[in-house]
Amino acid sequence: MSSITDIVNGKGRFVDDISFPGMVHIAFARSNYSRAKLLYVKGGYTARDFPYFMASAGEGATEEDLSLRAPVLASKFAAYLGEPIAAVTGKNRYEAEDNLDSVEIDYDPLKPILDPVEALNSEPVIPGVKTNIISDRYVGKEFSAGEAEIVLEDRLENRRVATNPLETRGIVAAYDGTKLTVWTPTQSAHSVRDGICESMNLGKESVRVIQTDTGGAFGLKGGVYPEYIVAASLAMKLKVPVKWIETRREHLMASRPGRGVVGNMRIHAMKSGVIKGISGDVIVDAGAYGGASWSSGWIAFQITGPYAIPNAYFHARSVMTNKVEQGPYRGAGRPEASFMMERMIDLLADEIGADPLDIRLLNAAKDKFRSPTGMEIEASAGFMARAFEKMEYRRLARESKPGISCFALIPAVSDGESCRIKVERGRINVWLGGNAHGQRHDLWVAKLLSGKFGVDPSIIELQLGDTDMLKEGVGSWGSRSAIVGANALLKVADKVIAHVKKDKGAYTARALLSGDYDEYEYANEKGMLISFCANLAVADADAAGNVRVSKLKAYYDVGKALVPDVVVSQIKGGAVQGVGQVLSENIEFDQDGQLMAASLSDSGVLNSVQSPDIDVYLEEVPSRFPHGAKGVGESPTIGVPTALVRAIERSAGIRIRKTPVSPEEIVNARSRVK
Amino acid sequence: MKNVKVNIKLNGRKFEREVEPRTLLLDFVREFADLTATHMGCDTSNCGACTVLLDGKPVKSCTVLAVQADDREVRTLEGLGEEPLMKRLKEEFIEKHGLQCGFCTSGMLISSYSLLRKKSDPNEKEIREAISGNICRCTGYHGIVEAVKSVKGETAREKLPESPELVRR
Ligand code: FES
Ligand code: FES
Numbered sequence: 001m002s003s004i005t006d007i008v009n010g011k012g013r014f015v016d017d018i019s020f021p022g023m024v025h026i027a028f029a030r031s032n033y034s035r036a037k038l039l040y041v042k043g044g045y046t047a048r049d050f051p052y053f054m055a056s057a058g059e060g061a062t063e064e065d066l067s068l069r070a071p072v073l074a075s076k077f078a079a080y081l082g083e084p085i086a087a088v089t090g091k092n093r094y095e096a097e098d099n100l101d102s103v104e105i106d107y108d109p110l111k112p113i114l115d116p117v118e119a120l121n122s123e124p125v126i127p128g129v130k131t132n133i134i135s136d137r138y139v140g141k142e143f144s145a146g147e148a149e150i151v152l153e154d155r156l157e158n159r160r161v162a163t164n165p166l167e168t169r170g171i172v173a174a175y176d177g178t179k180l181t182v183w184t185p186t187q188s189a190h191s192v193r194d195g196i197c198e199s200m201n202l203g204k205e206s207v208r209v210i211q212t213d214t215g216g217a218f219g220l221k222g223g224v225y226p227e228y229i230v231a232a233s234l235a236m237k238l239k240v241p242v243k244w245i246e247t248r249r250e251h252l253m254a255s256r257p258g259r260g261v262v263g264n265m266r267i268h269a270m271k272s273g274v275i276k277g278i279s280g281d282v283i284v285d286a287g288a289y290g291g292a293s294w295s296s297g298w299i300a301f302q303i304t305g306p307y308a309i310p311n312a313y314f315h316a317r318s319v320m321t322n323k324v325e326q327g328p329y330r331g332a333g334r335p336e337a338s339f340m341m342e343r344m345i346d347l348l349a350d351e352i353g354a355d356p357l358d359i360r361l362l363n364a365a366k367d368k369f370r371s372p373t374g375m376e377i378e379a380s381a382g383f384m385a386r387a388f389e390k391m392e393y394r395r396l397a398r399e400s401k402p403g404i405s406c407f408a409l410i411p412a413v414s415d416g417e418s419c420r421i422k423v424e425r426g427r428i429n430v431w432l433g434g435n436a437h438g439q440r441h442d443l444w445v446a447k448l449l450s451g452k453f454g455v456d457p458s459i460i461e462l463q464l465g466d467t468d469m470l471k472e473g474v475g476s477w478g479s480r481s482a483i484v485g486a487n488a489l490l491k492v493a494d495k496v497i498a499h500v501k502k503d504k505g506a507y508t509a510r511a512l513l514s515g516d517y518d519e520y521e522y523a524n525e526k527g528m529l530i531s532f533c534a535n536l537a538v539a540d541a542d543a544a545g546n547v548r549v550s551k552l553k554a555y556y557d558v559g560k561a562l563v564p565d566v567v568v569s570q571i572k573g574g575a576v577q578g579v580g581q582v583l584s585e586n587i588e589f590d591q592d593g594q595l596m597a598a599s600l601s602d603s604g605v606l607n608s609v610q611s612p613d614i615d616v617y618l619e620e621v622p623s624r625f626p627h628g629a630k631g632v633g634e635s636p637t638i639g640v641p642t643a644l645v646r647a648i649e650r651s652a653g654i655r656i657r658k659t660p661v662s663p664e665e666i667v668n669a670r671s672r673v674k
Numbered sequence: 675m676k677n678v679k680v681n682i683k684l685n686g687r688k689f690e691r692e693v694e695p696r697t698l699l700l701d702f703v704r705e706f707a708d709l710t711a712t713h714m715g716c717d718t719s720n721c722g723a724c725t726v727l728l729d730g731k732p733v734k735s736c737t738v739l740a741v742q743a744d745d746r747e748v749r750t751l752e753g754l755g756e757e758p759l760m761k762r763l764k765e766e767f768i769e770k771h772g773l774q775c776g777f778c779t780s781g782m783l784i785s786s787y788s789l790l791r792k793k794s795d796p797n798e799k800e801i802r803e804a805i806s807g808n809i810c811r812c813t814g815y816h817g818i819v820e821a822v823k824s825v826k827g828e829t830a831r832e833k834l835p836e837s838p839e840l841v842r843r
Contacts, residue, residue: 001778004768004773004776005768007773007776007779008767008768008773008776008779008783009711009751009752009764010709010710010711010712010750010751010752010755010780011711011778012711012776013710014710014777016704016710016711016713016714017704017710064719073794092701092705094694094696094697098695117760117832133695147731164810164811165775165777165780165811166713166715166721166723166775166777166811166812167713167715167775167777168715179806209741213775213776214775215713215715215775215776215777216774216775216811216812218811226698227843247717248718248720249715249717249718249719254839340817353718437775438773438774438775438776438812439774440774444737466796473768565771566771568772569732569813569816570772570774570818572813572816572817573774573811573812573814574812574814574816575814576814576815598718599718599720600716600718600720600721601718603718605809605811607805607807607808608801608803608806608810608815608818608819609736609802609806609810611815611816613814613816614814615818628814659742673818
């Protein structure tokens with residue numbers, strides 16, 4: 001991995017910085033329509049050349065249900081705007097784009113189905129299937145409204161947002177006659193390898209994936225994409241190195257965005273504010289094909305969050321639409337779940353005239369609690385009380401109208417992670433299955449390992465992901481790396497120490513560095529590691545509906561902060577993404593299915609003038625792991641949006657049901673209230 | 675279309691190349707001169723990852739054709755490396771967590787550097803405005819603003835270093 005010094009010196013090696021003699025560039029002819037029959041496709045490389053399908057068919061589909069697998073290149077039917085149909089090459093980007101003129105596509109456009117609720121009952125959005133519903137589950141336990149004195153309902157929505165890392169997707173691939181080597185920015189070199197192998201039916205030993213310096217990812221770079229399969233195929237077919245770098249426009253239309261969830265929620269409560277139950281529908285806008293069936297059930301599972309709500313029952317469905325497949329975006333289901341819960345609890349507070357903190361404290365878990373969906377949490381009441389005291393909620397509530405939120409973060413701990421430590425010539429190299437992309441894993445690796453080994457941190461180097469250097473690996477997502485990555489690291493360090501002892505009788509740093517050691521372990525991990533977090537926001541909406549965020553605060557239990565200022569920096573960056581989701585981030589389509597966000601600014605990413613700062617308070621209750629850390633990366637995109645929405649709601653005197661909320665919507669909602 | 679000859683003084687060295695007239699300065703710098711600190715983050719001139727100095731002024735190199743830079747002086751991050759002000763800025767970017775993934779960093783450094791050369795003691799608002807054409811998706815800008823703040827007030831008025839050599843490649 002390029003060191004931070006290399007990066008500030010402009011010496012990072014991002015994927016677009018990799019070049020080989022004779023390398024050709026790839027450009028894609030993509031569907032101009034959100035839904036169309038393809039009458040013919042001529043020119044370029046097409047599905048005839050590469051008749052592959054994407055590897056994952058999603059939870060709702062059986063192994064045999066080929067109809068839900070996305071083709072790598074569309075041949076008869078285009079299911080979303082920007083779907084790749086043909087590929088061309090050129091000696092540089094310009095020439096490749098010119099060569100797109102050689103591709104002819106004849107379309108028979110059909111009316112696209114873009115609204116997931118409409119898609120529940122509409123004709124199928126792709127041919128060959130009977131329904132658009134790709135995952136359909138009931139989560140929790142049915143209950144009767146019986147004793148509840150109040151039942152409130154609302155329709156809530158998080159619209160889709162683009163992940164928008166500053167470096168888009170990209171790949172370089174080369175084939176030497178026996179082995180395919182792929183360089184790509186990624187959260188998981190192993191996922192890219194496995195995806196390529198499965199799609200193209202290659203053996204794992206014949207593909208090597210090497211992570212390049214990764215210019216942000218946020219969920220986008222956790223998996224494999226059709227363009228990557230095409231690049232791999234072209235490298236093998238043409239026997240020259242190939243490169244594809246996504247344009248921002250392609251990113252906005254054809255790379256997997258996050259969110260895109262509608263919830264019809266019902267909260268059952270007593271006049272005292274005690275919540276008896278929550279129920280409703282969770283509908284995920286999965287986009288075309290079967291890949292995004294994972295999130296609806298996952299959202300429903302965690303809706304009750306930090307509260308001890310005795311009843312919960314959800315109908316969770318993922319529904320296909322004529323849009324690109326949905327994917328994980330920082331939080332990946334967690335922000336959506338919290339949005340549902342927190343919006344309903346605020347609604348209840350307003351209904352009975354209770355203070356939003358009092359009602360949260362009233363319903364917080366006083367003891368260990370197992371939710372009706374099976375989510376197990378520790379007592380949360382003490383945490384909430386501490387959090388809002390530290391954030392001075394009561395004082396602020398006297399002088400302004402703060403919005404607050406609480407949530408339970410569930411990092412993706414399960415399946416663990418792998419690590420390899422190699423000691424050679426007095427230096428220590430480390431590989432982790434989860435590949436860093438700006439979170440400074442190098443710092444905690446050096447800190448933990450230098451402590452463990454008693455060596456100078458400067459001789460420890462975390463390497464980029466590389467499937468030839470590390471047998472197996474999971475990935476860096478779901479707030480997991482410092483938890484499971486550090487756990488694997490310490491386990492392998494123990495193995496190294498044991499090995500040194502065996503060799504030399506006793507462990508010393510000197511004995512370690514004078515020998516050669518190479519140890520690996522896949523540290524599997526089951527169970528969950530849930531932590532509590534809280535946010536506070538103050539904002540004003542002016543007469544034109546423009547929002548000024550005047551205060552943001554976070555109080556998170558991060559376990560032991562391995563590198564505290566990196567933790568804070570992660571929270572600050574994520575907070576701005578959370579604000580963006582509320583104020584502006586959106587990739588809207590018009591009725592005909594044409595994308596309205598054609599640029600980075602149109603898609604609503606905030607710039608430096610629009611971005612507020614956030615005060616961060618860390619609570620450090622150690623986790624059960626030897627390093628003591630808990631999750632952190634996704635917390636700000638979970639808690640900031642809900643607190644901010646509430647602050648805007650209170651300042652504007654309106655009810656907010658969806659993100660983003662535009663100035664026009666604020667003005668219109670206000671005029672309806674008056 | 676016929677190729678045209680352009681002659682750009684790039685980081686103090688003369689680069690003469692025949693290019694297609696449509697070649698962006700960004701591609702000239704990255705492809706022909708192999709200077710990869712300057713990044714492409716968009717195709718819609720919104721991100722600022724491609725910022726370079728053209729005759730001492732910051733420009734988005736994806737909005738300038740190489741031919742427009744003919745006979746002019748271009749500096750990329752690589753060409754400002756040893757400059758004391760830039761060195762200080764880089765140290766502070768690391769210290770204050772002004773970067774995470776680092777993809778925006780060269781552009782951010784150049785925009786911040788230009789600000790500090792114009793105004794050695796900018797306030798927070800001026801800093802935020804000066805970098806508002808540079809998008810950072812990771813940091814939320816806070817660390818970047820802090821980094822620039824901590825360099826402010828220091829002597830920022832030195833001249834751009836003179837060209838060390840003129841080499842024809
Ligand atoms: S590459 Fe984005 S502004 Fe130039
Ligand atoms: S550090 Fe990643 S975009 Fe700025």
